[in-house]
Amino acid sequence: MNRHVLGAKQFDRAQLESIMAAAQGMEQVARSGGSHLLTGKVMASLFFEPSTRTRFSFETAMTRLGGHVISTENASQFSSAIKGETLEDSIRVISSYADVIVMRHYEIGAAARAARISSVPILNAGDGAGEHPTQALLDLYTIQKELGSIDGISIAMVGDLTYGRTVHSLAYVLANFRDVTIWFTAPENTPIPQAVKDYLAEKGVRYHEDTDLRRVAGLVDVLYQTRVQRERFPSEEEYKKAAGKYIVDRELLDSMKQRSILMHPLPRAGEIATECDNDPRAAYFRQAENGVYVRMALLANAVGKGMTLVNNREMKDQLIG
Amino acid sequence: MNRHVLGAKQFDRAQLESIMAAAQGMEQVARSGGSHLLTGKVMASLFFEPSTRTRFSFETAMTRLGGHVISTENASQFSSAIKGETLEDSIRVISSYADVIVMRHYEIGAAARAARISSVPILNAGDGAGEHPTQALLDLYTIQKELGSIDGISIAMVGDLTYGRTVHSLAYVLANFRDVTIWFTAPENTPIPQAVKDYLAEKGVRYHEDTDLRRVAGLVDVLYQTRVQRERFPSEEEYKKAAGKYIVDRELLDSMKQRSILMHPLPRAGEIATECDNDPRAAYFRQAENGVYVRMALLANAVGKGMTLVNNREMKDQLIG
Amino acid sequence: MNRHVLGAKQFDRAQLESIMAAAQGMEQVARSGGSHLLTGKVMASLFFEPSTRTRFSFETAMTRLGGHVISTENASQFSSAIKGETLEDSIRVISSYADVIVMRHYEIGAAARAARISSVPILNAGDGAGEHPTQALLDLYTIQKELGSIDGISIAMVGDLTYGRTVHSLAYVLANFRDVTIWFTAPENTPIPQAVKDYLAEKGVRYHEDTDLRRVAGLVDVLYQTRVQRERFPSEEEYKKAAGKYIVDRELLDSMKQRSILMHPLPRAGEIATECDNDPRAAYFRQAENGVYVRMALLANAVGKGMTLVNNREMKDQLIG
Numbered sequence: 001m002n003r004h005v006l007g008a009k010q011f012d013r014a015q016l017e018s019i020m021a022a023a024q025g026m027e028q029v030a031r032s033g034g035s036h037l038l039t040g041k042v043m044a045s046l047f048f049e050p051s052t053r054t055r056f057s058f059e060t061a062m063t064r065l066g067g068h069v070i071s072t073e074n075a076s077q078f079s080s081a082i083k084g085e086t087l088e089d090s091i092r093v094i095s096s097y098a099d100v101i102v103m104r105h106y107e108i109g110a111a112a113r114a115a116r117i118s119s120v121p122i123l124n125a126g127d128g129a130g131e132h133p134t135q136a137l138l139d140l141y142t143i144q145k146e147l148g149s150i151d152g153i154s155i156a157m158v159g160d161l162t163y164g165r166t167v168h169s170l171a172y173v174l175a176n177f178r179d180v181t182i183w184f185t186a187p188e189n190t191p192i193p194q195a196v197k198d199y200l201a202e203k204g205v206r207y208h209e210d211t212d213l214r215r216v217a218g219l220v221d222v223l224y225q226t227r228v229q230r231e232r233f234p235s236e237e238e239y240k241k242a243a244g245k246y247i248v249d250r251e252l253l254d255s256m257k258q259r260s261i262l263m264h265p266l267p268r269a270g271e272i273a274t275e276c277d278n279d280p281r282a283a284y285f286r287q288a289e290n291g292v293y294v295r296m297a298l299l300a301n302a303v304g305k306g307m308t309l310v311n312n313r314e315m316k317d318q319l320i321g
Numbered sequence: 322m323n324r325h326v327l328g329a330k331q332f333d334r335a336q337l338e339s340i341m342a343a344a345q346g347m348e349q350v351a352r353s354g355g356s357h358l359l360t361g362k363v364m365a366s367l368f369f370e371p372s373t374r375t376r377f378s379f380e381t382a383m384t385r386l387g388g389h390v391i392s393t394e395n396a397s398q399f400s401s402a403i404k405g406e407t408l409e410d411s412i413r414v415i416s417s418y419a420d421v422i423v424m425r426h427y428e429i430g431a432a433a434r435a436a437r438i439s440s441v442p443i444l445n446a447g448d449g450a451g452e453h454p455t456q457a458l459l460d461l462y463t464i465q466k467e468l469g470s471i472d473g474i475s476i477a478m479v480g481d482l483t484y485g486r487t488v489h490s491l492a493y494v495l496a497n498f499r500d501v502t503i504w505f506t507a508p509e510n511t512p513i514p515q516a517v518k519d520y521l522a523e524k525g526v527r528y529h530e531d532t533d534l535r536r537v538a539g540l541v542d543v544l545y546q547t548r549v550q551r552e553r554f555p556s557e558e559e560y561k562k563a564a565g566k567y568i569v570d571r572e573l574l575d576s577m578k579q580r581s582i583l584m585h586p587l588p589r590a591g592e593i594a595t596e597c598d599n600d601p602r603a604a605y606f607r608q609a610e611n612g613v614y615v616r617m618a619l620l621a622n623a624v625g626k627g628m629t630l631v632n633n634r635e636m637k638d639q640l641i642g
Numbered sequence: 643m644n645r646h647v648l649g650a651k652q653f654d655r656a657q658l659e660s661i662m663a664a665a666q667g668m669e670q671v672a673r674s675g676g677s678h679l680l681t682g683k684v685m686a687s688l689f690f691e692p693s694t695r696t697r698f699s700f701e702t703a704m705t706r707l708g709g710h711v712i713s714t715e716n717a718s719q720f721s722s723a724i725k726g727e728t729l730e731d732s733i734r735v736i737s738s739y740a741d742v743i744v745m746r747h748y749e750i751g752a753a754a755r756a757a758r759i760s761s762v763p764i765l766n767a768g769d770g771a772g773e774h775p776t777q778a779l780l781d782l783y784t785i786q787k788e789l790g791s792i793d794g795i796s797i798a799m800v801g802d803l804t805y806g807r808t809v810h811s812l813a814y815v816l817a818n819f820r821d822v823t824i825w826f827t828a829p830e831n832t833p834i835p836q837a838v839k840d841y842l843a844e845k846g847v848r849y850h851e852d853t854d855l856r857r858v859a860g861l862v863d864v865l866y867q868t869r870v871q872r873e874r875f876p877s878e879e880e881y882k883k884a885a886g887k888y889i890v891d892r893e894l895l896d897s898m899k900q901r902s903i904l905m906h907p908l909p910r911a912g913e914i915a916t917e918c919d920n921d922p923r924a925a926y927f928r929q930a931e932n933g934v935y936v937r938m939a940l941l942a943n944a945v946g947k948g949m950t951l952v953n954n955r956e957m958k959d960q961l962i963g
Contacts, residue, residue, distance in 0.1 A: 040677075050395060052395065056365065056391045056393075056415060056419075060363055063391070064363065068711075069389075070697075071713075074715060084911030085909035085911065089909060089910065090695075093927065093931075096931035096934075098698075098702065266410065267411075268406065269406065274407075289417035289418070292417075355683075373716065374735060377712045377714075377739055381684055381712055384684050392713075587735060588731060589731065591726070595728075606738060607738075
């Protein structure tokens with residue numbers, strides 16, 4: 001398997017299943033006290049814009065496997081006006097220090113540029129409005145873990161679907177499974193892009209567009225909520241009208257199937273009412289936790305001896321607990 | 322023992338003595354090269370405002386026990402206007418990553434709010450003008466280590482006693498010991514709050530208020546100096562007059578008992594003259610060092626197998642050196 | 643050997659050779675998966691101004707040896723106007739936490755001030771326009787590794803030689819070797835300082851000043867390029883004229899000897915064209931990588947059991963791989 005993780009389209013079904021199986025194994029590793037698998041290895045957290053949650057998730061994953069972390073949230077100084085360094089030069093240098101680079105950047109394609117020059121694996125932790133592939137992988141793992149299967153599910157993706165990179169990446173990985181139905185539920189001014197629909201059509205994935213969340217909620221196995229962002233609307237008034245229509249509250253949750261789940265990439269800003277948190281269908285905090293296990297699997301693949309070994313005896317021999 | 326450390330009032334005498342005994346053991350652990358007790362464990366440093374000294378002290382403590390650290394000094398982005406996340410959501414997520422959270426926040430009560438939601442122990446590293454309980458514990462340990470006993474001591478608390486959370490927390494833990502006398506020595510506009518005096522009265526602790534540092538200095542076993550803060554005074558002139566009266570210099574130090582100590586939570590900004598630093602009574606740098614040992618004890622209790630085990634054979638089996 | 647590393651002049655030839663031999667050993671250690679030599683040890687990264695590259699290099703070095711790191715890029719808050727702490731107090735406290743302090747500061751002499759008060763070794767990672775001794779050591783190691791010897795080489799130092807601390811430190815360490823010739827090639831308004839020339843004269847090192855890079859390039863074994871800084875010039879026009887004359891491009895590189903190397907402390911901002919990067923003489927990325935090995939050697943010397951042990955059996959016993 002490619003040791004870079006750059007975009008959600010790079011994975012085929014076999015690879016996705018291998019990652020999910022490895023993540024499941026990693027869950028056991030984490031619960032049993034961690035592993036020495038990556039002892040002596042160094043991960044560089046290279047965040048050109050801060051994202052403490054994502055950074056913490058990757059760094060927890062690395063340390064649970066016994067590895068070390070070097071970390072910055074201010075990587076933009078590398079390429080600051082004063083120092084004037086290119087991303088390529090920064091990556092050349094850091095890839096001579098570390099064994100793997102986790103990179104968040106504000107520009108689309110930055111991770112791919114880094115991968116072209118890097119001598120070590122690049123894990124894309126978000127590149128502008130581009131991709132956030134590890135989020136898609138943890139979303140996928142969450143669905144499988146919660147519902148038992150990905151084949152056959154119907155999922156509503158809700159919120160700003162034009163600019164939300166998370167839903168694009170998730171749609172791409174879902175396209176590898178059978179009999180998936182996607183409902184795109186967005187305010188009229190932030191619909192799902194045509195390019196995503198074309199990709200799904202080509203892959204034979206059924207999708208519908210429906211702006212009415214109340215109608216869609218009862219139909220799906222997964223309601224994937226995201227934010228509606230103020231800056232996409234011409235006026236505060238129009239924003240409030242749209243945002244208000246897309247809030248998941250107790251009443252809406254009650255209209256969902258008994259055996260369904262409510263997901264959210266977090267952070268949320270009111271689009272899921274806290275009164276939903278204790279419902280068993282509220283999966284968003286479990287989803288965040290799953291991110292650690294998926295990233296452990298990706299790091300083991302990138303830095304260690306590959307995914308195929310992750311679940312077997314060598315892994316068990318390295319357990320701390 | 323409660324694995325959260327939220328405020329100084331939560332401890333009874335037996336617990337305080339247990340912590341101090343554990344800290345003493347940790348001092349040996351640190352000197353002998355550290356321990357593997359917390360190998361595989363992860364501590365999150367979640368600082369909503371920077372405090373490099375306190376953060377370094379906790380992170381040193383965690384690493385001396387073999388644990389790993391994920392760290393931010395910019396945690397306020399979690400709940401920024403843009404991302405809009407509540408403290409509760411941040412804690413829910415991070416407590417699914419880490420085994421213990423060390424938290425500094427600018428709001429009174431933030432640590433208690435975090436503890437209500439967290440699935441892992443919260444160690445309060447300061448919440449606004451509220452509490453700083455681990456500082457009180459290291460202060461207490463320093464007094465015992467330097468003077469051999471806490472029962473029977475007299476202590477002057479000097480400086481801004483209205484807003485200084487450190488002295489409040491220290492007064493609360495001292496109230497668990499016998500025959501303690503406290504002298505509150507503050508400028509008239511920043512006296513010790515009535516609530517602290519009421520607490521001490523209820524616990525039967527003798528206290529006096531006396532604005533004259535020169536008179537008090539010779540009477541006490543411990544002179545606990547803190548800052549007088551400019552912003553509490555109506556004019557620069559009045560600030561200078563007050564601040565000048567509360568400086569500890571060579572002459573004042575010479576008026577102290579031979580077997581007494583001078584403490585300060587640090588950083589200092591001139592309220593102890595550097596000419597005092599080499600006097601054996603100047604305990605403030607030893608006090609800072611003690612913070613590491615006390616925090617090792619608290620982390621072992623929070624993440625490991627409890628305080629009772631800290632001093633015994635299991636700890637010795639884990640030594641690196 | 644002195645366990646502080648404060649300035650390039652502190653080293654004699656035997657020490658420099660010992661460091662380079664140790665660095666070579668460390669290269670093997672790093673390639674074979676790291677070592678447990680510094681397990682249980684703590685390095686404090688105390689950066690009063692950010693320098694992610696240098697910080698990452700030191701932190702990688704420490705973790706490759708099994709050590710832990712506590713880190714800040716915002717150390718200036720220690721001595722902020724609000725908290726008002728002196729550098730000396732900060733160092734007293736941190737040296738009671740950590741086993742070694744790596745320090746970057748914006749003031750000349752700050753590292754030496756820290757060393758006077760610190761109870762643990764100080765490694766100077768740059769003090770204002772003063773020194774950057776670990777850069778000089780990695781430069782030296784690179785020359786020896788690339789060319790096989792330092793005795794007898796001729797080297798051109800190019801760019802802003804008045805304010806560039808890197809070239810000063812490198813000149814000082816080169817002065818310990820035999821038959822070295824230095825060409826100082828700078829715009830007329832940023833010449834090499836008289837003090838550096840006096841030092842070289844006293845040590846019997848041959849040097850020349852020549853503003854014409856094209857003439858010098860063909861004569862030397864090492865072309866050490868640095869930046870020409872905009873702020874040193876009275877006008878944008880004069881800056882551009884000067885900077886343009888000192889760019890190394892394909893054509894200039896082709897005029898260099900076949901067995902020579904092109905070095906740069908990085909980051910670069912256009913003064914070496916990227917078209918040079920794939921030439922075997924382009925040594926600047928290998929130079930950056932060497933920094934990790936040299937810093938491993940310095941950390942082992944500072945925190946471990948001294949340089950003499952680094953290459954021998956004890957080191958081998960500690961290997962992870």
